[in-house]
Amino acid sequence: MMNDWAGLPATYGDVLRRAMDSLFRTFENFSEGTFIVDAEARVVWINKRYAARFGFADPQQAIGRDCEAVIPNSLMREVVKTGKPILLDILETDREPLVVTRLPLKDEAGETVGAVGFALFDELKALTPLFSHYSRVQEELIATRQSLAQARRAKYTFGSFVGTSAASLEVKRQARRAAQLESPVLLLGETGTGKELLAHAIHGGSARANQPLVTVNVAAIPETLLEVEFFGAAPGAYTGADRKGRVGKFELANGGTLFLDEIGDMPLPLQGKLLRVLQDKEFEPLGSNRIVRADVRIIAATSVDLPALVAAGRFRADLFYRLNVLTIHAPALRERAPDIVALAYAMLEDLSTQARGGGGHFELQDDALRLLCAYDWPGNVRELRNTLERAVMLSDSERIDARLMAPFIGGAARGGLRPNLPAIAAQVSAQSDLVSETPTPTSWNDAMAAFEKRFLSDALRANEGRVIETASQIGMGRATLYKKIAAYGIDI
Ligand SMILES: Nc1ncnc2c1ncn2[C@@H]1O[C@H](COP(=O)(O)OP(=O)(O)OP(=O)(O)O)[C@@H](O)[C@H]1O
Numbered sequence: 108m109m110n111d112w113a114g115l116p117a118t119y120g121d122v123l124r125r126a127m128d129s130l131f132r133t134f135e136n137f138s139e140g141t142f143i144v145d146a147e148a149r150v151v152w153i154n155k156r157y158a159a160r161f162g163f164a165d166p167q168q169a170i171g172r173d174c175e176a177v178i179p180n181s182l183m184r185e186v187v188k189t190g191k192p193i194l195l196d197i198l199e200t201d202r203e204p205l206v207v208t209r210l211p212l213k214d215e216a217g218e219t220v221g222a223v224g225f226a227l228f229d230e231l232k233a234l235t236p237l238f239s240h241y242s243r244v245q246e247e248l249i250a251t252r253q254s255l256a257q258a259r260r261a262k263y264t265f266g267s268f269v270g271t272s273a274a275s276l277e278v279k280r281q282a283r284r285a286a287q288l289e290s291p292v293l294l295l296g297e298t299g300t301g302k303e304l305l306a307h308a309i310h311g312g313s314a315r316a317n318q319p320l321v322t323v324n325v326a327a328i329p330e331t332l333l334e335v336e337f338f339g340a341a342p343g344a345y346t347g348a349d350r351k352g353r354v355g356k357f358e359l360a361n362g363g364t365l366f367l368d369e370i371g372d373m374p375l376p377l378q379g380k381l382l383r384v385l386q387d388k389e390f391e392p393l394g395s396n397r398i399v400r401a402d403v404r405i406i407a408a409t410s411v412d413l414p415a416l417v418a419a420g421r422f423r424a425d426l427f428y429r430l431n432v433l434t435i436h437a438p439a440l441r442e443r444a445p446d447i448v449a450l451a452y453a454m455l456e457d458l459s460t461q462a463r464g465g466g467g468h469f470e471l472q473d474d475a476l477r478l479l480c481a482y483d484w485p486g487n488v489r490e491l492r493n494t495l496e497r498a499v500m501l502s503d504s505e506r507i508d509a510r511l512m513a514p515f516i517g518g519a520a521r522g523g524l525r526p527n528l529p530a531i532a533a534q535v536s537a538q539s540d541l542v543s544e545t546p547t548p549t550s551w552n553d554a555m556a557a558f559e560k561r562f563l564s565d566a567l568r569a570n571e572g573r574v575i576e577t578a579s580q581i582g583m584g585r586a587t588l589y590k591k592i593a594a595y596g597i598d599i
């Protein structure tokens with residue numbers, strides 16, 4: 108370009124020089140900062156304001172230094188190296204980002220001898236919408252990344268597992284040992300016994316604690332979507348696929364732990380694929396030729412009788428043996444009755460902070476405690492929590508007695524009390540005058556079913572039909588809620 112100008116008549120050359128001169132001054136006036144580097148990207152000149160912004164009280168202190176030492180993230184070196192301008196860019200600084208322009212400086216022969224950079228933002232109001240859009244998108248990105256990282260961290264620790272009964276101490280010992288190892292963990296136990304809690308605690312106590320913990324609830328995802336959920340898909344790989352493709356949970360969990368909840372519900376074909384990935388430690392997302400390495404530790408859980416599924420041919424024996432390395436049985440609540448009181452108090456503490464704006468302080472009367480200890484708890488710890496929560500919500504008093512508690516305990520009227528404890532139950536019932544006060548217009552089962560259906564419908568409606576949120580709000584497993592929605596035919 109410079110060469111072309113050489114042939115211009117003297118007057119044109121003059122105009123051109125003036126144009127360049129005034130262009131530089133205009134930019135300089137309008138810009139927040141201007142600086143010039145030589146062919147080695149060392150600062151040749153910097154204006155006072157810009158130097159001050161980067162901590163140099165006197166611009167002279169910046170002269171001769173590498174551009175990056177004066178302006179972190181500067182791309183002036185790239186401009187002098189390539190000879191190409193970067194007309195519009197955003198430079199991140201420790202304060203707000205700057206909109207910058209970087210131009211190469213050429214000699215008569217067209218060689219790049221340096222570069223000039225302008226940081227434009229004060230007077231260039233026209234850029235404001237672009238700029239605020241950028242800032243907003245940037246903030247959203249940071250917030251999303253933070254909440255994702257939060258969601259992929261362990262929610263519970265071993266300290267969250269309440270209980271000092273022999274069965275609880277043994278389960279915690281096994282889980283702590285599992286945290287030190289790398290082999291797969293299989294968590295078995297009835298619904299509501301704390302399998303998910305243990306999975307989180309094991310991940311949180313393992314060497315992978317700072318890597319993601321990713322959960323797949325096998326029962327909650329339609330069979331047709333499971334494979335993509337696990338392994339991801341290339342863009343447009345299947346009908347209805349996201350245009351951009353999808354990253355699978357295996358890939359998201361890389362370096363960390365993949366928690367396969369309700370593994371007993373996994374369809375047979377997918378079991379085969381999972382086994383292969385566990386053996387090969389690599390897989391290909393659907394419709395892609397990309398091989399993804401999977402350094403993932405598996406924790407699987409189920410409340411179904413997995414050996415029975417194997418015997419029935421509904422769960423692959425080879426996958427079962429692969430998973431059945433460190434097997435932990437979460438004990439049912441009725442097998443650790445001594446924990447019920449401690450659990451009830453820990454939960455009341457928790458509920459007290461939630462209820463009535465945190466002002467409540469609930470206490471259980473002795474007869475209520477006896478009633479809790481006498482019941483069989485088919486729904487285990489989750490059922491205990493739900494029972495207490497309902498009692499707390501509907502109680503006018505902060506002292507909860509057996510009379511108040513009884514209607515919420517599923518088995519009291521269903522005959523679910525343990526056979527060796529009928530005397531206590533009878534005594535509690537007599538003391539609380541339950542029999543005479545509880546109206547029985549219909550059978551208990553029908554009444555409970557009607558109540559449950561209404562309760563679940565209301566909770567789902569309050570969450571606009573979002574099953575996962577509803578489940579976590581009411582303290583029910585997602586899979587259980589899905590099954591109940593189907594069983595009651597609730598419309599969501
Ligand atoms: N030992 C425990 N101490 C404190 N809270 C517990 C304990 N065990 C379970 N819980 C609580 O009980 C509820 C159910 O536990 P969790 O979801 O881990 O059960 P689960 O075995 O995964 O049940 P499901 O098979 O139905 O999915 C959760 O709110 C959990 O925090």
Ligand SMILES: [Mg+2]
Pocket residue numbers: 302303368408584
């Ligand atoms: Mg669970």
